[in-house]
Amino acid sequence: MDIVRSVGEALLNTLGSLAPFAPLLFLCIVAEKFWAKYPVSNRTIVINLVYVVCAMALAHGLVLPWLFKLNAFVPQDVWNLQIHAALTWRDVLLWMGYLVLYDFLYYWFHRLQHVVPWLWRYHFVHHSEENISAAAFARHHWLEEVWRYTFMTVPLLVIAGNPQVPFAVISVIVTFAILMHWNTPLGFGPLERIFITPRYHRIHHSIEERHINKNFGAFLQLWDWLFGTRYVPQRDEFPATGVRGYSDRHFLQHILPVPILKKD
Ligand SMILES: [Zn+2]
Numbered sequence: 001m002d003i004v005r006s007v008g009e010a011l012l013n014t015l016g017s018l019a020p021f022a023p024l025l026f027l028c029i030v031a032e033k034f035w036a037k038y039p040v041s042n043r044t045i046v047i048n049l050v051y052v053v054c055a056m057a058l059a060h061g062l063v064l065p066w067l068f069k070l071n072a073f074v075p076q077d078v079w080n081l082q083i084h085a086a087l088t089w090r091d092v093l094l095w096m097g098y099l100v101l102y103d104f105l106y107y108w109f110h111r112l113q114h115v116v117p118w119l120w121r122y123h124f125v126h127h128s129e130e131n132i133s134a135a136a137f138a139r140h141h142w143l144e145e146v147w148r149y150t151f152m153t154v155p156l157l158v159i160a161g162n163p164q165v166p167f168a169v170i171s172v173i174v175t176f177a178i179l180m181h182w183n184t185p186l187g188f189g190p191l192e193r194i195f196i197t198p199r200y201h202r203i204h205h206s207i208e209e210r211h212i213n214k215n216f217g218a219f220l221q222l223w224d225w226l227f228g229t230r231y232v233p234q235r236d237e238f239p240a241t242g243v244r245g246y247s248d249r250h251f252l253q254h255i256l257p258v259p260i261l262k263k264d
Pocket residue numbers: 110113114123127204
């Protein structure tokens with residue numbers, strides 16, 4: 001019965017953590033029904049959302065409680081920067097700094113995911129979607145939380161201290177994750193040159209040779225630009241997505257602790 005209760009709690013925690021993002025996700029999914037360049041089927045949307053909830057429930061139930069316990073062993077706020085409850089300009093700048101720092105850490109973590117075979121095995125779950133859309137915004141393997149904690153949360157705790165900081169920063173990143181996977185050729189004007197937009201991130205999911213290992217960023221294009229992986233799409237450049245040589249039909253096997261990576 002304990003297992004049933006903890007699974008139920010993990011599911012409730014998952015739905016609770018997704019709830020603030022539901023309106024934006026819903027709007028993007030509805031908009032895709034009218035304006036997606038490649039129509040997204042209801043089946044794809046449902047499968048992706050079910051997978052996201054299952055994977056997050058497993059992460060909430062089996063992974064995150066153990067990771068949160070590790071927080072006690074991490075030296076925190078080593079430079080005594082401290083964020084205050086009353087937001088001053090200093091605090092706002094600090095929050096923005098943490099966001100940029102997280103983005104920098106994510107950029108390198110994401111690059112590693114594409115070159116280290118065991119990291120790629122897990123990241124493949126995200127890339128195997130054949131028609132990337134908003135519903136796949138959090139289609140990540142549940143054990144990815146372990147690598148994310150190690151590569152991004154721990155450094156942020158060491159510098160920022162307050163465990164609220166990773167949460168707040170991740171909320172901004174999740175909002176961007178929904179928007180960047182939005183299946184729309186819509187342009188965002190001058191923002192297209194600064195932030196990660198749907199057309200920009202679609203290049204990262206492209207199956208075309210010239211797009212491979214481009215556009216790793218999650219928030220700003222800055223890191224791609226600095227480290228030579230930036231590819232700004234042409235106005236009408238909206239490639240097919242997925243992983244060449246692999247199909248998505250092994251989807252349920254992605255839920256295994258070690259996902260199966262099987263060629264066509
Ligand atoms: Zn990737």
